[in-house]
Amino acid sequence: MTRTEFVYVTYIAATQQRIWDAIVRPEFTRQYWGHENLSDWKPGSRWEHRPAEGGPAKLVGQVIESLPPRRLVITWADPSDTGADPSRVTFELEPIEDMVKLTVTHDRLVPGSDMQRGIENGWPRVLSSLKSFLETGKPLPTWAPAKH
């Protein structure tokens, strides 16, 4: 099956460790992402993405590779999609001068799937909110409903 991928990049004025913590620690993710990322982040462990206000996990997966604070690879699936070949997300954190280049590669997506549409809409908002959260202390209204 043909799979598709997306590569998102943002430059953040923060240390690798702060950005890493902002991705893997629920007390931070809930502030700019509206969700908690829960895991011990060890290879082979399960991770979950749960709404900050409670309720069942929206995304689940497995930690494939974890090299703090430089590289994290996880699978990424809808919890109801059991058995399906999951998509994969790679976070890479590279210091460049006084900033860190954060690259999020989301691959192995099924073209035209709800998951693809969801992540295309989601990653730019999440990464822009993460940058704002780390640089100014203020997250953006990431998950505010779109007004039309």
Place this chain on the structure above:
Amino acid sequence: MDAVFKALADPGRRRLLDRLFAEGGLTLRQLCEPMGMSRQAVAQHLGVLEKANLVSTVWRGREKHHYLNPVPIHEIYDRWVMKFERRGLKALYQLKKRLEGEAYD
């Protein structure tokens, strides 16, 4: 942010972004085909887009693949659009749409 506005100010570069929106992971050669621009012009535009972080790239072997990176556009939206939108830009946009008979989208 200046780099983003400058990069977006050129119609050829906006066409390249549209092309990458439709299909990610294209090489320079693949991007040249339907553009009606010289290879050199496309390469130059891609350089400007990459510098503005509107295009992200991945090397696979000797091939460089290009992806649309809309994160800086979202930052502009948050900073320069959403804030003002709440105060009536929406009403203006709807008026414009009505006057133009829905032709403009």
